[in-house]
Amino acid sequence: MKAGQMPGAEAREAKAWLGANRWLLARRVTQIGILLLFLVGPWFGWWIVKGNLSSSMTLDVLPLTDPLLLLQVLLSGHVPELVAFTGVAIVLAFYLLVGGRVYCSWVCPVNMVTDLAEWLRMRFNIKGGGHLSRRLRYWLLGLVLLLPLLTGALAWELINPVSLAHRGILFGMGLGWMVILGIFLLDLLIARRAWCGHLCPVGAFYGLIGRFSVLRVSADNRSACDDCMDCFAVCPEQQVIKPALKGAPKGLGPLIDDGLCTNCGRCIDVCAQDVFHFTHRFDNPVPAAVAGPTHRSEASP
Amino acid sequence: MGGKVNKVFDPARRRFLTEGFRSVAGVALVAGVLGAWQRQAKALPATAIRPPGALDEEDFQGACIRCGLCVRDCPYDILKLAEFGEPVALGTPWFHARTGPCEMCEDIPCVVACPTGALDHALTDITKARMGLALITDQEACIAFQGLRCEVCFNVCPVRGKAITLELHHNKRSGKHALFIPVVHSSDCTGCGKCEEACILDEAAIKVLPIHLVKGMLGRHYRLGWKEKEKAGHSLVTPDTPHQYNLPEGLKYDYEGKGLIREQQPSGPQDTPFSSNPLDTLNRKGGL
Numbered sequence: 001m002k003a004g005q006m007p008g009a010e011a012r013e014a015k016a017w018l019g020a021n022r023w024l025l026a027r028r029v030t031q032i033g034i035l036l037l038f039l040v041g042p043w044f045g046w047w048i049v050k051g052n053l054s055s056s057m058t059l060d061v062l063p064l065t066d067p068l069l070l071l072q073v074l075l076s077g078h079v080p081e082l083v084a085f086t087g088v089a090i091v092l093a094f095y096l097l098v099g100g101r102v103y104c105s106w107v108c109p110v111n112m113v114t115d116l117a118e119w120l121r122m123r124f125n126i127k128g129g130g131h132l133s134r135r136l137r138y139w140l141l142g143l144v145l146l147l148p149l150l151t152g153a154l155a156w157e158l159i160n161p162v163s164l165a166h167r168g169i170l171f172g173m174g175l176g177w178m179v180i181l182g183i184f185l186l187d188l189l190i191a192r193r194a195w196c197g198h199l200c201p202v203g204a205f206y207g208l209i210g211r212f213s214v215l216r217v218s219a220d221n222r223s224a225c226d227d228c229m230d231c232f233a234v235c236p237e238q239q240v241i242k243p244a245l246k247g248a249p250k251g252l253g254p255l256i257d258d259g260l261c262t263n264c265g266r267c268i269d270v271c272a273q274d275v276f277h278f279t280h281r282f283d284n285p286v287p288a289a290v291a292g293p294t295h296r297s298e299a300s301p
Numbered sequence: 302m303g304g305k306v307n308k309v310f311d312p313a314r315r316r317f318l319t320e321g322f323r324s325v326a327g328v329a330l331v332a333g334v335l336g337a338w339q340r341q342a343k344a345l346p347a348t349a350i351r352p353p354g355a356l357d358e359e360d361f362q363g364a365c366i367r368c369g370l371c372v373r374d375c376p377y378d379i380l381k382l383a384e385f386g387e388p389v390a391l392g393t394p395w396f397h398a399r400t401g402p403c404e405m406c407e408d409i410p411c412v413v414a415c416p417t418g419a420l421d422h423a424l425t426d427i428t429k430a431r432m433g434l435a436l437i438t439d440q441e442a443c444i445a446f447q448g449l450r451c452e453v454c455f456n457v458c459p460v461r462g463k464a465i466t467l468e469l470h471h472n473k474r475s476g477k478h479a480l481f482i483p484v485v486h487s488s489d490c491t492g493c494g495k496c497e498e499a500c501i502l503d504e505a506a507i508k509v510l511p512i513h514l515v516k517g518m519l520g521r522h523y524r525l526g527w528k529e530k531e532k533a534g535h536s537l538v539t540p541d542t543p544h545q546y547n548l549p550e551g552l553k554y555d556y557e558g559k560g561l562i563r564e565q566q567p568s569g570p571q572d573t574p575f576s577s578n579p580l581d582t583l584n585r586k587g588g589l
Contacts (some may be wrong), residue, residue, distance in 0.1 A: 076364070139327075139328045143332050147339070157392060158391050167367065168385070174387060176384065
């Protein structure tokens with residue numbers, strides 16, 4: 001990335017606009033498409049999906065239930081109906097396959113808000129850089145699970161911006177837009193990717209689900225990397241790239257093997273050298289060339 | 302001295318401690334706010350009615366995942382999910398009886414749709430639902446108490462003739478008419494709110510309220526004497542003493558209905574107990 005350029009400029013030259021925005025477009029189509037699936041019911045009376053992301057029923061046969069919510073219900077001391085467990089099993093199986101945080105980048109409606117904030121930050125070079133720990137989300141996740149134990153109620157759902165946004169679009173927002181605006185301003189002015197990348201306990205939970213998921217991004221063509229830094233600039237979880245992209249001397253494979261990677265595919269889009277590709281978690285060839293030196297350095301006193 | 306300090310200072314350790322401390326402080330703050338907010342959220346406004354089969358408010362807010370499937374399956378579209386800023390816990394379903402009461406579907410689709418059982422699936426007979434309890438909140442405004450014929454609440458009640466009955470009372474104002482007073486019976490009222498919706502007043506005089514706000518309870522030690530007597534079949538304390546009246550000769554009093562009874566007086570010359578001569582009364586044997 002040259003000074004003054006938005007990340008991805010070189011990719012646009014190399015691959016044309018469509019080639020440099022394929023996954024971004026696919027994500028937007030999916031995010032909006034999922035919203036529309038829920039919305040055509042109340043809008044036109046075409047009931048494909050009822051409910052919302054907390055729990056839904058598709059075509060009266062496919063139940064889907066949010067695992068984090070079910071966990072909170074259980075911790076509050078209530079045992080739900082069987083259909084909720086079925087819904088959770090299907091959701092868990094899906095995200096174990098495609099990556100837990102696919103929920104964040106391909107489904108969650110808040111993502112479009114925080115992506116907009118991030119785009120504005122880059123476009124207008126907004127520097128607000130308050131420091132937040134990326135581990136804060138696990139503290140908050142602990143809190144989310146502790147509150148039902150203490151209060152007997154799903155206290156997190158009084159404020160949860162993720163379910164609030166989706167439910168608000170489908171059932172009525174009330175003053176909920178203030179919470180969404182708060183998150184937008186937080187991401188825009190206080191800290192980069194503050195909500196999705198540092199605070200959101202829902203994302204933290206899906207990250208844990210995705211710890212062992214199958215679908216992964218791999219820097220399989222990392223030898224072609226020209227250090228333009230575009231992938232770092234666009235990645236919502238920058239820390240996951242380095243081990244895969246620059247780990248060859250340390251004997252690390254090219255697979256981005258981190259549950260926090262959202263599989264958004266933006267790094268694939270913006271790379272002019274085609275370093276990144278989607279693959280599965282078992283496609284992770286450990287570089288043979290460095291196996292020797294690593295071994296030697298361990299053996300030396 | 303300075304060297305010593307530098308030796309002890311470990312930036313990584315410092316960062317770890319600072320970050321940990323900040324996290325704990327921040328999360329504790331969020332916990333405090335959310336905990337307090339949650340306590341407040343459990344106080345459901347009296348006019349917000351939960352759908353049929355809803356668990357007690359305390360349990361409901363731990364069981365309901367705010368998915369809105371009950372809202373979607375309500376054929377009359379009366380349910381809504383609480384929006385941010387409304388006084389009902391965010392995202393939970395409720396309805397307002399005056400503007401849209403529960404139509405008491407026989408198949409109770411909202412309960413069937415609930416994936417968690419926050420609306421209890423054990424409820425299969427809608428007449429067993431207890432969403433709230435109707436109450437004549439204003440006898441001064443209800444026109445039945447003015448002696449006017451209305452009975453709209455009685456007639457729209459889906460559990461007609463059981464949940465609301467009409468009791469006849471004497472109309473003291475006219476002296477000759479009856480008041481048709483509606484009386485709600487908690488044994489049959491489902492709290493659907495049809496009566497509140499239908500009340501003809503500008504502001505309903507009959508309202509559905511949470512049961513705990515409406516129902517009184519007699520002290521557990523309390524016994525109603527006549528009921529206990531009925532149960533035992535006899536008086537539980539000393540037998541009833543016969544009533545005694547200090548009446549003029551020849552008169553008895555039946556306290557159970559007949560009132561004053563004049564007995565036959567074979568021996569006396571008078572045919573009324575009271576002589577026209579006041580001296581006779583004064584000189585009567587036994588005195589006054």
